[in-house]
Amino acid sequence: MDMASAWDNLFQISALPDIAETGGAHNQRATDFQRYWSIAEMVALELSGSADYLFLFEAFQDVAILDAELNPSRLRIYQIKKKDRNEWTWAELTRLPIPGTSKRGKLASLSPYELISSSAIGKLYAAVRACTQFDAEGTFLSNAGCDIPLSSGDSAATTVSSKLSALDAPLASQLASALVGFHQEPSPTVSLDRLGVAKTEISVSDPHRHVLGIVSQFIGARSPDHASQSKPFLDALVAQVGVLGGRTEKCTTPTELRTRHGYSRAQFLRALQWLEATPDLRQIWNDWLNRLASEGTPPQHITRIRLAHSRALQARLAAAESPEALELETECDAWLARNACGASLRDFISAAVSQVGRQSGLDHFEIVATILWKAVQSCADQTSENSYEA
Numbered sequence: 250m251d252m253a254s255a256w257d258n259l260f261q262i263s264a265l266p267d268i269a270e271t272g273g274a275h276n277q278r279a280t281d282f283q284r285y286w287s288i289a290e291m292v293a294l295e296l297s298g299s300a301d302y303l304f305l306f307e308a309f310q311d312v313a314i315l316d317a318e319l320n321p322s323r324l325r326i327y328q329i330k331k332k333d334r335n336e337w338t339w340a341e342l343t344r345l346p347i348p349g350t351s352k353r354g355k356l357a358s359l360s361p362y363e364l365i366s367s368s369a370i371g372k373l374y375a376a377v378r379a380c381t382q383f384d385a386e387g388t389f390l391s392n393a394g395c396d397i398p399l400s401s402g403d404s405a406a407t408t409v410s411s412k413l414s415a416l417d418a419p420l421a422s423q424l425a426s427a428l429v430g431f432h433q434e435p436s437p438t439v440s441l442d443r444l445g446v447a448k449t450e451i452s453v454s455d456p457h458r459h460v461l462g463i464v465s466q467f468i469g470a471r472s473p474d475h476a477s478q479s480k481p482f483l484d485a486l487v488a489q490v491g492v493l494g495g496r497t498e499k500c501t502t503p504t505e506l507r508t509r510h511g512y513s514r515a516q517f518l519r520a521l522q523w524l525e526a527t528p529d530l531r532q533i534w535n536d537w538l539n540r541l542a543s544e545g546t547p548p549q550h551i552t553r554i555r556l557a558h559s560r561a562l563q564a565r566l567a568a569a570e571s572p573e574a575l576e577l578e579t580e581c582d583a584w585l586a587r588n589a590c591g592a593s594l595r596d597f598i599s600a601a602v603s604q605v606g607r608q609s610g611l612d613h614f615e616i617v618a619t620i621l622w623k624a625v626q627s628c629a630d631q632t633s634e635n636s637y638e639a
Contacts, residue, residue: 255321256503258382262309263506264499267366268376269309278453282392283311283329284490285456286449288483290314291517292467301514306494308510310376310387318513324383326376328369331453332393336406339397339420342389342446344368345427348419361423362430370413370444374428378439386443392453395446410447414440457483465565468524477530477562477626486520533625534558537594541621544595550614557618577606577616581623590624597624 263269287304294302303321305313311329315321339347344364365371373387389395394406398417405411416424421441432438452459464483469476493510500506542551564570584605590597598620606616 253503255382256507258380259305259308259313260500260503260506262376262379265309265379268372268379279331280491280494281487282331282451282453282456284487284494285460286329286390286451287312287490287512288486289451289460289463291486291512291514292463294514295517296467299514303507303511303513304490305506305510306490306512307496308506310372318507318511318515322384324380324385326373326380326385326387327390328373328387329390330369332391333453336394336396337389337391337446342368342395342397343370343424343427345423348423360430361427365424365427366430370424371428371431373444374439375431377443378431386445388444389446390449391447392449392451394448397446405446406448408448410445412442413444413446414442416441457487461565462569468521471521472525474531475524475527477622478524478527479565482520482524486517489516530625533628534622537621537625540594541598544593546595553614554618554621557612557615558622561615561618561622573609573611574615574619577609577611577619578623580605581620584620585624585627 283306287306291302291304299316301317303315303318305315310326312327314325314327316323339345344367345361366375369389373389377385377387388410394404394408395411396404396406397420398404399408399411399415400417400421401415405415413424414421424441428439450459461480461483465476465479468479468482490512493512496509500509538551538554541554542548561570561574564574581601584601588597588600598617601620602613602616605620609616
């Protein structure tokens with residue numbers, strides 16, 4: 250597909266008030282949910298072997314994923330919404346009443362098109378329909394399921410994803426009739442195969458921890474020596490993506506749209522290259538353990554510190570750290586921010602142990618391993634965070 254026509258199409262859509270979403274309209278938890286899901290999706294695309302991709306944040310919907318940065322032909326559009334209680338209902342998704350029931354209150358005077366056009370599903374339909382230069386599809390994605398019946402007799406709430414073409418007959422007929430209002434001007438119609446609902450397992454209350462496990466496993470397999478730097482890597486990605494989704498000024502050219510709101514595979518790979526160029530924390534860890542041994546720490550204690558550290562890394566990779574371990578890390582960070590290591594590393598660790606983790610109930614060597622590892626990380630964190638800037 251011609252690059253100019255594809256990006257011209259997206260630029261035109263971004264200026265349509267009935268379709269375009271702009272940044273800054275969500276609360277922080279909702280925004281974080283979208284950002285962390287997007288980063289998890291980038292990792293999934295890398296693992297699937299995707300040759301290229303570009304994420305657009307708040308350009309005309311919450312997130313849009315193109316199959317290429319410069320010459321895209323396929324487009325996935327997402328409305329990404331969190332829900333704190335219960336599942337999504339048909340009325341919440343479409344503003345339409347359940348077939349066989351009547352509209353109430355202010356809705357009673359509105360036509361089916363007036364209802365659907367301002368709903369989540371209606372906006373997705375309009376966005377997909379407007380993408381005339383793409384093989385496009387739209388998905389309503391949430392942490393909560395969608396309680397809508399399917400033709401199979403199941404509910405979409407029990408599935409990871411469902412196409413709207415799989416709706417039970419009364420809902421499918423009602424939806425198709427409501428969507429007719431979008432076709433007042435000549436334009437391609439959109440099959441319900443192109444629209445769907447999906448559920449993600451990413452937690453709204455703590456998306457960082459969930460996605461950190463995903464990123465840690467990815468980096469651990471790709472670059473084992475740098476798995477411990479997964480957190481600053483993830484934090485840097487979240488910050489970069491946050492800037493892209495937070496810009497509300499109107500773009501004046503297709504190129505501005507791509508650069509202001511887009512994050513490409515090339516940028517993701519650049520961040521990984523910077524990660525792999527940062528200091529090998531495992532080598533620094535071993536150097537510091539050797540220093541402890543040279544200062545008189547018994548060999549059996551060194552071994553127990555290594556084992557405790559190994560268990561902690563495994564828990565971190567699986568995103569299965571205990572609340573006590575997480576609290577210990579927070580205490581270590583605070584203590585290290587106030588105290589610098591002097592000539593004796595052993596004295597430094599002893600001083601930390603006397604003040605950190607005393608009420609945690611954790612094993613002595615787990616506390617020592619955590620303190621030592623956090624001290625090692627603090628030597629490289631600033632370098633790492635600066636390196637990931639794209």
